[in-house]
Amino acid sequence: MKRFGIFMLLLAFMLGFSSMAAAKTLKIGTLSPLTGPYAQDGTDILQGVKTAVAVFEKAGGIPGYDKIEVVPGDSACDGGKATMAANKLINSGVAGVVGAYCSSATIPASVPLNQANIVQITPASTHTDVTGRGFKQIFRMPPRDDVQAWSTVKFLEDGLKIKTLALIDDRQTYTVGLTENITEFAKEKNKIKIVALEHITPGDKDFTAVLTKLKRINPDVIYMGVYQPEGSLMVRQAKALGLKSKLLSEDAVFHPKFLEVGGKAAEGTYLTFAKAPETKERKEFEKTYKNMWKAKTVGSYGYYAYDAGMILLETIKKAGTKTNKMVDTLRNTTWSGVTGEIKFDYKGDRKLAHVIWIVKDGKFVPYWDPLTESYF
Amino acid sequence: MDTASFIIQQLINALFLGSIFALIALGYTMVYGIIELINFAHGELFTAGAFIGIIVLAALQKTGFVESHFVITLILVFGMAMAYVAVLGVAIEHVAYKPLRRASRLAAILSALGMSIFLSNGMMLSQGVSDRAYPSILGIEGFSILDARITYGQVFIIVLSLLLMVALQMFVNWTKLGKAMRATAQNQTMARMLGIDIDKTIRVTFMIGPALGAAAGVMVGLYYGSVRFDMGFIYMIKAFAAAILGGIGSIPGAVLGGMIIGGVEVLWSAFLPSEWKDVTTFVVLILVLYLRPSGILGEHVSETRV
Incomplete structure (x- = not known):
């Protein structure tokens, strides 16, 4: 009985520690091709999101979390690999996902993310089916095809x-x-x-x-x-x-x-x-990005990825990590980003031409x- | 554009593509001829050649050497890429294939595949994941035959690859080392008994094959204008098909195979739906292998090898 008591005590400790640890780090995932022919754009996207996290943490971060961690997933512009990467992100407990790049990867990967009810914002995929299948928790940054x-x-x-x-x-x-x-x-x-x-x-x-x-x-x-x-x-x-x-x-x-x-x-x-629009924020982002990654230029989808990362973090700060509340917040807020004003319609698309x-x-x-x- | 110039233009396109495939195919065929191993790392050696070319060229361009000494630049770029990759080829042979020479053939093939993955990832880490722009020193100036255009860069590349092929053929047929290579390919044990240094012969093969691949890599970089760490893959498949089609182990076969693969690809796209071109290429390969299992110019391996 004494042994059992010690065991319970240790177990309580362990659970206590693990729940404390979980409260400290917020995980957000990215899906983008980090290998293969489109790895340049995929790297731009990952770096865009990481820049957003760095800027956000510098500005105070999210109350209740010590750290924000970016979990990168390699979608490889391939439906099968993207789905596997999405499942891995789900298992690692991410609060939201920015990705993917190729429509042919985003569409299959969005299925498990939809089933797990995790918010997904694509910074690049423009095929109409990405938001055209009635998924409530998917959003898109660029204009549609x-x-x-x-x-x-x-x-x-x-x-x-x-x-x-x-x-x-x-x-x-x-x-x-x-x-x-x-x-x-x-x-x-x-x-x-x-x-x-x-x-x-x-x-x-x-x-x-x-x-x-x-x-x-x-x-x-x-x-x-x-x-x-x-x-x-x-x-x-x-x-x-x-x-x-x-x-x-x-x-x-x-x-x-x-x-x-x-x-x-x-x-x-x-x-x-x-x-x-060439705003002050856009120029500032370009400067931060170039410094952070020692890059001469910012890839076109780096901008969208930065905005996607920013509004995802803002949403979590405002509404917590409950998906329904996050979706409501994303839909009912007008955001201002480095790619212009962001306002999502009922499908999750922006008004952007x-x-x-x-x-x-x-x-x-x-x-x-x-x-x-x-x-x- | 009238039909005649259209056909001439497509033939030029085919000849250009074919000579690059042929040059890469030579590397496969030579290695196979000597030690009966498919060197899967050959596609990566081709890419490595392209990268060495861009590094040398970028360094020369900074000093303004390219404008003042154009011909020497070309010799330097090709020479250094070929020399580096020749050494790399020998090193790979020493590390990955030599210890397995007496092991089962499957082990050597797995080792080759492993080497290919190792080199490809090594280049990804050292050279980055994205396309790198090749300094465009060949330009797009050219001349016209009727209404068909051919650039001086294309002429240079076609001529250089034909020269390399002829030089290889002369080397294999007319030199002592070439004779040793042919003897080793025919029967290794017998060649050893006759006093041929097998190790040296294999080393030379692993220098020449990869060096030709490197030359093709520099050509692709110079003409198309970009290189990426994984570009060897698609060329590897086509060149491998070319080597088999022509008869693996046969040097004229590899050249013929490369020209056929390039020709089928271009001429199919020219007259028929282009999305089927890869299907057609491999259907041709299957048909040839069905009719002549050892390839067009291939010998019957089972008979010549004891």
Whole structure:
């Protein structure tokens, strides 16, 4: 009996300690491709969230927690790996997740997160299905694919006023979503004829066969529905082959790396990406990020990831870690972030539109606004 | 663009892609010919070559050497990448394959796979996870044949890879060391009895094969403009298919196989739905192996080896 008493005492100690330890650290998870071809964007996202945590802790942190820990998950732009990483995050007891990057990873990974009822904010995935399946605890930072496709078609119809368009995609969820939406929007007014739809393999380096095919068709514009590594190579090869068509791409190619690898060949390429106001907070974030990671540039999705991390932490500070309360707070608050004002609708999407950018002198420059139909 | 120039352009594209595949395939075929091992680390050696190239080139560019001595720059970049990877190849052979030479073949293959993962992760940690931009010194200037365009960079790369292939063929056929290599490939025990230094021959093979892979790596970097730690994988698969298609162990076979794989890929995409190009490539491989199990120019291994 005495032994049993000691045992109970030890057990009580242990439980006491473990519950005390749990009260001290808040865990938030990230899902992003840390390996594979899109590891650059994945690293940007992880660093964005970690920057948010550092800034938040410096500003006082969350009462009741000593430390905020970021648990990184590698989604590898792959449904299976992303789901496994999501389950690992669930088991480690995260209060919320920022991620993932590729729509083809975010959609499968959101299923276990939804079942475990954990808040998920994607800083990058734009496919309509991410928020279109009635999940209550999922939110999205960038504008949706259908908005992007609409802006693209609007620009082609009313900005460039072109007649023929060729589409390229790499057969992944995100890019196919875009080319399908563009085809539909283009059909509505029937001003633009889609003359070709070509597919490439992600990870390939040589696209000359497909580009030569398009050179022969000679459309007014070629739409590159690909990710940044392929996009950078494609503009170079298009220039080397002497293509006359203008090139237009999207938010996955909108990255400082595109300018670096594409070099002179990237000049004149149009891209769609949301435009954020140049606020003091944005500049301050850029400075902190560059100092913290010894980086020359901030990746495009680093901004969204920082905002996602910030509003997740603010929500926990306000509402605690109960998912229902967190969802209510996220929905009913208007946040201000480095990517502009953040207000989620009933689906978890923001009201945010793309503008058209152009590459000029090695920089992304705002070019045309589809909402006002005017040049910047 | 008329049909004639379209076809010429696609043939140029095919020739370019094919010569790079062929150069990488040579490394597989040589190693297999000598010790009957598929060197899975070859794709990583190719990537390592590309990285050495970018390091040398970036260093030279800082000093302004590239503009003043363009030809010497190219020689230095290719030379240093090939030399480094040749040493790396020998080191890998010494660490991962030599101790297993008498073990079962499965053990050596597992060792090769392990080496591949080790090198790939090593490059990820040392060179970073993202694409690195290659200084574009070849430019996009070129000339036109009808309406088909070919850049001077492409011409340079095609010519250089053909030269390397011819040099290899001459080395293997006409030098004493080449004769030793052929003898070792035919029958190791017999070659040893005749006084051939087997270890030395294998070492030389592990220098030449990886050095050719490194040259291909620098070419890919120079032409396409970016390198990443995992870029060897897709080239490894294609080049491996090329080596098997041409008949693994046969040097002209590897060149032929590379050209066929490049040709099928480009010409299929040129006329038919491009998303099927990889399927077609491997269907061609299966068909050839079905009709000629030892590849197009391959010999019947079971008969020549005792």
